[in-house]
Amino acid sequence: MxxxxxxxxxxxxxxxxxxxxxxxxxxYLDTGVLYRATARDVLAAGGDPENEEDCVRAARALDPATFDDPELRRPEIGEAASKIARIPAVRKVLLDYQRRFARNPRxxxxxxxxxxxxxxxxxxxxxxxxxxxxxxxxxxxxxxxxxxxxxxxxxxxxxxxxxxxxxxxxxxxxxxxxxxxxxxxxxxxxxxxxxxxxxxxxxxxxxxxxxx
CATH class of the missing domain: 3.40.50.300 (P-loop containing nucleotide triphosphate hydrolases)
Known part of the structure; x- marks a missing residue:
């Protein structure tokens, strides 16, 4: 189901x-965490949350073990995540992740x-x-x-x-x-x-x- x-x-x-x-x-997957984690990693690397290359690189390298990081709830991370979510190439990378998650047999x-x-x-x-x-x-x-x-x-x-x-x-x-x-x-x-x-x-x- x-x-x-x-x-x-x-x-x-x-x-x-x-x-x-x-x-x-x-x-359960909170898909917003994917964008927030991408935003955190982009900012930590000194990247630009509106730069496609910076954001795609971070999205491809996401580590699920960091998805519980309390830093993800910071307002500036949320703002950057909202900008990143408008980048089609990033959405494609994260869409693949979400669909793989949804294919769980149960x-x-x-x-x-x-x-x-x-x-x-x-x-x-x-x-x-x-x-x-x-x-x-x-x-x-x-x-x-x-x-x-x-x-x-x-x-x-x-x-x-x-x-x-x-x-x-x-x-x-x-x-x-x-x-x-x-x-x-x-x-x-x-x-x-x-x-x-x-x-x-x-x-x-x-x-x-x-x-x-």
Missing amino acids: IIALDGPAAAGKGTLGRALAAHYRLP GAILDGRDIGTVVCPDADVKLFVTASPEARARRRHAELAAAGSTLSFEEVLAQVRERDERDARRALSPMRPAADAHLLDTTDLGIEAAFKAAVDIIDTAVGKAGCA
């Missing part, structure tokens, strides 16, 4: 993806911006996880504050809105719900409620497919 989780930043995809992976005993759960539309268009279940910009900014602001950031809520909200616009407007693989995706709005949902709603959607979808 392949489950595709798409949606904007700080909508809760990561938390939900990890919980679903434990529930269904499936491997299935997989992947979260990102274009899983249901580009990476795994034939996924068994597609969820588009979203929330209001304000709710997502509050979550991200709390996360950053816990890590020592001094950014204000207003600054984080501006970043969230800018990122949304950039992701939706990019020419290659813009963020949008797949035609057959189930919408899950987490604006007013806690972690447990969002998880339960997702499990209900998945179990219903898989049950209907099994009866077809």
Whole structure:
């Protein structure tokens, strides 16, 4: 079973993806980490996150053992990752990585911006996880504050809105719900409620497919 989780930043995809992976005993990939790790390595090497050669080189040399690096959550890494995600050659390298991951015999759960539309268009279940910009900014602001950031809520909200616009407007693989995706709005949902709603959607979808 392949489950595709798409949606904007700080909508809760990561938390939900990890919980679903434990529930269904499936491997999980946060595809945003691939772009963040590429960004980290480009910047560490003194490269330019808008230079195709620098970014492709870093994408090809990614080490999965570093994907838990707390440095990946730094705001500047996220900003660079968003720029890198607009480079077609980088997206191709990382698309290959994601599709190999999804071919796990037991299935997989992947979260990102274009899983249901580009990476795994034939996924068994597609969820588009979203929330209001304000709710997502509050979550991200709390996360950053816990890590020592001094950014204000207003600054984080501006970043969230800018990122949304950039992701939706990019020419290659813009963020949008797949035609057959189930919408899950987490604006007013806690972690447990969002998880339960997702499990209900998945179990219903898989049950209907099994009866077809």
